[in-house]
Amino acid sequence: MQVLSPRQQEVLSLAVRHYVDTMEPVGSKTLVRRFGLPTSAATVRSAMGALEQQGLLTQPHTSAGRVPSQQGYRLYVDQLLPAPGAAALQLERDLANLSLQWPAFDDLLLHLGRRLTDLTGLLSLITRPRRPLRQPQLQALRLVPSGERLLVFLVHGPTHTSSHNLRLPAGSEPELAVLERWANDQLRTDDGAIAWQQLPRELATSGRLLRQLVDAQAMCCPGPSRDAVASGLGKLLGQPDFSHTASLRALVQLVEEEPEQVLGPRPNAVWIGDEHPHAALAGCAVVQAAYRSGDGGVGHVALIGPMRMAYATATAAVRSVASSLQRLLT
Secondary structure (H helix, E strand, O other): OOOOOHHHHHHHHHHHHHHHHHOOOEOHHHHHHHHOOOOOHHHHHHHHHHHHHOOOEEOOOOOOOEEEOHHHHHHHHHHOOOOOOHHHHHHHHHHHOOOOOOOOHHHHHHHHHHHHHHHHOOEEEEEOOEOOOOOOOOOEEEEEEEOOEEEEEEEEEOOEEEEEEEEOOOOOHHHHHHHHHHHHHHHOOOOOOOOHHHOOHHHHHHHHHHHHHHHHHHHOOOOOOOOEEEEOHHHHHOOHHHOOHHHHHHHHHHHHHOHHHHOOOOOOEEEEHHHOOOHHHOOEEEEEEEEEOOOOOEEEEEEEEEOOOOHHHHHHHHHHHHHHHHHHHO
């Protein structure tokens, strides 16, 4: 964590504020004049130079003013984020009176997404709460040889059966009937688990293949992906930061086809630039917050936009919406 002097903190905060408002590089004279700083332009210029040396401000080209870097935005969010403004506080007050008097939960999510977009001008994304799914316990299996292939049917219940086509190890076909009988006897025991350490030695070849498949299936967690409601893509496209259509193609495709990938792995976080694990968001910022439903499901509220965003407003807004959804659903 970088330690800045009070003057450097003030200059960095104001440089971020200016660039968020104007998308124009800023010089020391502009900062002094616009924000009425009780100090000279030379003092501010010295502080800006120190911030540039630390990688927190950058100069787009010679003789230009300075703009915040990705590192500068990160320090600003972590250490210098101001209190939310009046608009974010009004949203919080409005949501305090929110109820579930909606024809459908999706309508509520769409309404909240539009409120977020109207407030911030950013793309909003709200996922429905979803409980973690566990792989249903294996109940029975069938092994059917077919030439050089082996068809394996895994039965997890009356409505959940999967089939797998594997290469049959040479010379192992005579083992299959015995292996199938042994494995199903194991599944019918009290704990319903296959004790692979008790596998008869004569079944080792085909048993090893079957164990790999069963273990791989146990690590999977199939089920419907959590649906999401997105709003404000048009406003995002209108941001001057995204004036080049090519830079947005991957982001638009991600939002439309795999909206869950927009969310970072930490439930409550601010992702700036290439901090986000998905390359399509390397030029963006994502502010997200999680909420829980009464049955243990987890959903997320997120805002996506350029790194040049009003982080205090965005952070307060997603937290307010997440908090209200959690209140309504519990």
